[in-house]
Amino acid sequence: MFDKYFTLISDFMQGKKKYVLTGVILLTAAAGAGLFFVHYDGNIDLMLPPDKDIGRSMSFLRDSNLSDKVIVSLSLTTDNRSKKDLFNAADQLAASLSPPLFTKVTTGFSVMNMMDGFFLNYAPQILTEKDLSVIDGRINAVSVSDKLKRIYIQSLKPESVFMVPMFRSDPLGINSLILDKLKALPASMGFDVSVEDGHFISSDGRHAMLIIQTPVKMTDGPNSKKLLTALEDNISQLPKYISADVISGHRHTVSNEKVIRRDISLLSIMVSVVFLLLFFAVFRDMRVVLVYIIPLLAVILAVNISHFFAGKLSYLVIGFGTAIAGISVDYGLMVYISARKGADSSRALKLAKLLCIDAITSAFGFYVLYFSKIHGYHQLALFSILCIVISLLFALFILPLTLSWKKCPEIKQPRISDRLEKSPKLRNVSIGLWAVLTVAAAVLSLNTRIESDIKQLDGSEPEVINAEKNFHEAWGGKGGQAIFVVTGSTFEEAMKTNDAIFQRVAKSIGTERFSSLAMFWSSEETRIKNVEDWNNFWKQGREARLKGLIKKEAPKYDFSENAFSPFFDNLYKAADKNGVNNEFIDNVKERFVQERPEGYKMLSFFPDEKEFVKTMSELSRDYPGSFVVSGRAMSESISRFTAKEAKLLIPLAVIFNFVLTYLFFKNIKETVIALIPVLTGMVWLSGLMSLFGFPLNVVNIVAAIITSGVIVDYGIGRTYDYRNNLTMGTAFVVSMSAATNIIGAGALLFAKHPAFSSTGMAMVICMSAGYLSAMFVVPSFCIMLSTREQKESA
């Protein structure tokens, strides 16, 4: 049936040659124009597993107000400029940033405004039973005497004008208990910042900082670019003695996209130039350009068709197109070489069958990706299969229309086949060496490392990374933090759960490194109870006792009778049920609380360390609606998911290759021989990666799976050649095919984006190993097999 339809279509094409070629040109022009209407996506979400935890974390990060902040760290670059100049620059920049891109700019805080009436007004709500027992420990003759003495001495100092009101309202120094709770928050985060003249300043006094709020989400590529451009324009207006480092997720988004686009352009040009040089050097025929154009046309058409079916296309998927170009050129190459050798229709038919099986095995290599749960892989599979099918059709039916010679010029071919046929010793050495190297690679592969940290695939430019490094050097805070998220349909519900979790953490692992709103501001229920406890505490005789002690000690320092009446007159409080009207509390809430139409989320922060994350993840199971957002946990989830998928996809790829190859050869021995390049490629890949210390990761594992569908063609082609005695120079064809494939994949080694370079390394190793085994080992086994069969039949 294949013979019938192939011949039918070929003859039709030959008969309508002019129309067919015109149609192809018009179709390609339309597809080229269509490229300008295709939408691309730089969002990495497409390539992430649809894992519940990962999806929830990504959704949280996208939805939260964490991603809408930009920090600018300004630095003095010369010694002869002062802090005043630094603060002026900060004010200048802040004044220049306006909506819609910049909604709020904070350069510092006014200390006095924030502290107005805060401590003792809110102490009864904040202080717990534990704090009350500390206060109880201060209500004795010795402590009170000591306190009064200190107050007296402090009152004599120049700064007493600011201190005296506080002493009168707080003779026992209760505010220190509140300040201890507040101290714990920045200490747990590891940052080092002060406020001077209302501006944030680093400990060395050389850096000022602005916190900028923007409505632009970091995942919004186009608007992130606008935001950063506008910010850079304003920064460029600052004096020359000021330098600026910009820290934000937006920089990563824009930088990654820029790197990927640059890589795609560069790699496409590189591959094109190398291909053309190779073809001209080997073939010395202008018509070889037609062979080269086929994958290009296929990519253009495949982009349009993929966009029609799949919508926005990922830049990462398009980037892989450079490697696909190398695979797809094989079909045209084989047809060209066959035509140049003057193959008749019978050989042309056999070649067509071979190319079809090659295309099917390659396509199935990509088809396996449909079994993955990652949406981006489905897009990659669709795009790649389309490239392969279109290239095959062009090679089989369009390219022959353009090739004809009066006399077919000779092509010099490698003589390795002749040497292997004549020398059993060479065959044995080939097989022996291959066996030893493969076993060695297999042993090495037992130590292959799998990299689960997706941050290693961040393609941000060095400037972005350096800015963050400078920032941490100036301001501290190098350790990563994870987030514990508590949800509630109402604010009070979320606060109660948050309190409960804080208590659990305090009992189990301590709160030194756990930053939570509950540290100093609890749910209304808890605060009401705290106030009741506070009032009861003083009513149980402590007020009278303290008054007595002060009355006894006061004459030593001549305190007046009403010296501490501001404290006693305001001692008993009622909890504020109507909500707190305090700028500081509101500012803090903004950082720990997120209000959404569906409810509230309370955020607590802790170090992103394995054990800590594990403990908090276990804790979250007791509180429905709570979850952990952790970079480390996400990396591990991705790694687990990838390993799980690899366990499915790799055997599937192997099975598909085996079944298709067996269906083609219908002979188990030939099938096994044909699959030697696949085995060699996979084993040598993991062995060499282990030897050189490179890890396997999400992208290069997928690349290896795809490559298996390509290198199986080398084995099939060589085995088929020996079985049918095609004498079409399969060795030469396989060599050219491997060269183009390796060039296409090798170009990725020069990419700046780590995902591309990692893919390129995996594909180059697989293809090189597969090629070498196809050239030396497969023929050796084929010759041994045919020799044995000849002996047996004899």
Place this chain on the structure above:
Amino acid sequence: MKIITVFLFSLLVLFSVLLSSVQVVSETIGVTGEKDKTYSKSAEVQELLRIIGKKVSNFKSLKTDFVQEKNLAMFKKKIVLRGRIYMQKPNMLAWHVDKPVKYSVVITDKSIKQWDEDTNKVQELSLAKNPIFKNVITQLSVWFSGEYGALMDDNNVSILQQHPLVIEFVPNDKNIAKKMIKSITITFREDEKYLKKIKIHEMSGDTTTIEFSNTLLDVSLENSFFEVKSVR
């Protein structure tokens, strides 16, 4: 997780503000009981400050005794402190209290140190982390150095009396001391060569008066005067 870092940083600065105020923050009580007067930075006032500032700052070193009276509602009687002030321009100032307690604060170009007899410990202070203390030190330095022009940015200035010259400084909205200090009145000597008295009216009703005596200008000052434990 860079965005978490960015977020944490913005959260963190809120609390660092409080930390920077740990030692010196005070609860503000009381509200301004009178309408704010509207003062204009008239050319006359500016010129006067410039002239008097020039006169008063026309020295390289200073040595003076002082008596400080504090009328604080917290105490039954007024507290009287006696001490000495030494100043060596451009940037050395020493404030020593001898009675009733011994206390010193010394500002040099390198540091600010504080000592008191009770703890007998020398504390080195960071103005960056003590914005209120910084305000006090700045005020002291300006009063004694005569650079009154600097005070016009944060205060509304008026002339209460011409002879002897008495000038009133009322903190404006930019001044962090506004909530504590109602006004500061500076009285100059008859010869207008130096300060005679500084009176601080606090919002709470408390007052502090510092009167200077035995003031000597351009005298040789020993290094020991600028040590925090320089006691009599």
